[in-house]
Amino acid sequence: MGAVRTPIDRRRLVLLCAAVLACTGVLAQEPPTSAPFISRGRGFDEQGGAALYANVCAACHQPDGRGAVGAAAYPALAGNKNLASADYLTSLLFNGLRGMPPLGRMMSDAQVADVINYVRTHFGTSYDDPISAADVKAARP
């Protein structure tokens, strides 16, 4: 899956640099971004939105974000109006809703922010109001 190039790539680059800097010294090696990955503990070990998306969200929303339909559906992320609100996504990740489990409870604040910022800047969408780990921390139940 190629990354979607958008005008806000530079901002994403800044975020990525910040994330890398924050991790330097504790993370000997960056896990691969989309190759299958297995966490070691009770929380997700993936670092960065791309790795989190590929190994967690994609289980249901699919690698290309098109969702899936069976007896009911996992919504497509492409063109999904719910992505407009990062706060809504934060609430979803912490509380779950319908078919969505509260996966944010197994992620750090930075991971929740990373994955929300990732889905809001991929799959044909490009919101330019990223959420920070501090925002996430404030929203954590």
Added chain:
Amino acid sequence: MSDAASPPLTRRNLLTLIGASAGGTAMYQAMTSLGFAAESPYRGPIKLEGDPKGASVVILGAGLAGMTAAFELGRAGYKVRILEYNNRAGGRNWSLRGGDAYTELGGATQHCTFDDGLYLNPGPWRIPYHHYALLDYCRRFGVTLEPFIQLNHNAFLHSSKAFGGRPQRIREIKADFEGAIAELLAKATRQGALDDAVSKDDQAILIEALRAHGGLDKDFRYVASDESAEFRGYAKDPGGGLGAAPVNGEPIGMHDILTSRLWQGLQNFLSYDFQTTMFQPVGGMGRIGEAFARQLPNAIRYGAKVTGIRQDERGVTVAFEDLARDGTIEEARADWCVCALPLTILSQLPVEVSAPMKAAIDAVPYSSSVKFGLQFRRRFWEEDEHIFGGISYTDLPIRHISYPSAGYNSGGKGVLLGGYIWNGPNAYEFTAMSPAERIARALDDGAQIHPQYRSEFETGISVAWHRAPFTLGCAGEWTEETRRDHYDNLCQIDGRIVLAGEHASYIPAWQEGAILSALDAIARLHKRVVAA
């Protein structure tokens, strides 16, 4: 249903912890207060007395809850029909056998190529002896059961971080852990450390019990001895003829057992849900769903995808797509509706129920679970390692390897449950993998315990429950808070609709919960019908 090696702190695990640290009495008291300990309320076939006067019921979902409701309501004189999304009955009661194909969400299709008689139970796979309702239906419908081996003392406990990664026999860890505790307690007692708590007379009996129970020698030591060998087995088993004398083995030290954390695995054999005797149907768990369906000839409409549920004062109208006819919309009308759809499905449908029930339907996320079936050309676990049935527990992502509880010592092929992941990050990570990646990973993990995996593997299949098109998840995952806020609202009869399924029970993720939920729902429904 969870018995993972390193579980998150759920209520059930909390109970296990209380049991481990405070003893059985404390655990029973805690369990009673949390609503777990009472035996199944099932007291024999339900009696729905009174004439329903030709009332009709549409039932959504042909899993065990829906089929229980249909069978019993039909017997009581109701006109029943079931709408089922799949082209088979059973729902999560399911076995994958050679010749089956399974397409998961995302579109990947796996073709099961197991040999005849071999299978994977992707969902439920064992039945506790105290699940009376399920056992009664098996008896009434002629489903033959056989023992499911939960505890095999010769299976393994494995930690990738202890004992150099070498798997340890359950028998040795169990005997040595209990023996070491007995030795410590005997020492403390004899040194007077328990004088305030235990009378001198009782101390004498306690020491006698510890010696007998723990395999202590005459000096109250747990060491290589005839006494300990009776529990932990031998370094060299007794034989016949010359040179046949047994050799006692050296116990594993307390420190090594404690720091390995392998004692955690022993909890999987202590808790009420997993105590012997457990059962499985001969030929696969799916035999139960098949037997239920045989009791309901012509009542089940397959390939019917429910798209909406409306109700008025006189009845219920269910809209559904006929999947075989390109999604043609049809409607089913009945006086009442028993809805046994998983909440992951129901929550996404337009459904006319009260706001509190709708809030309850939306509030229960589903656990995530992944299972693997791996066929090997040789039953090496029996031939090489003398493991006949049972489960090995590991801290590797696959968590479990379960050996078939049938076909022992036959010399033929076998299918292992090559992994069972319940919740936690790994369940989602495995779900995100392709079927081929999942199998490759399960083989990598399993080969660390059984190196024969590499040469003996033939074919495998996996089911990741969040990709199951008919459930979108494994089972209802309640918390104390959601139980308090939503459970009663979920179970109420709402106008002409009542819900049933494992999610509407205090035995979530177990088939017994689905059946007891259905029996309770139809009993209340029937009362209302005959009172009208």
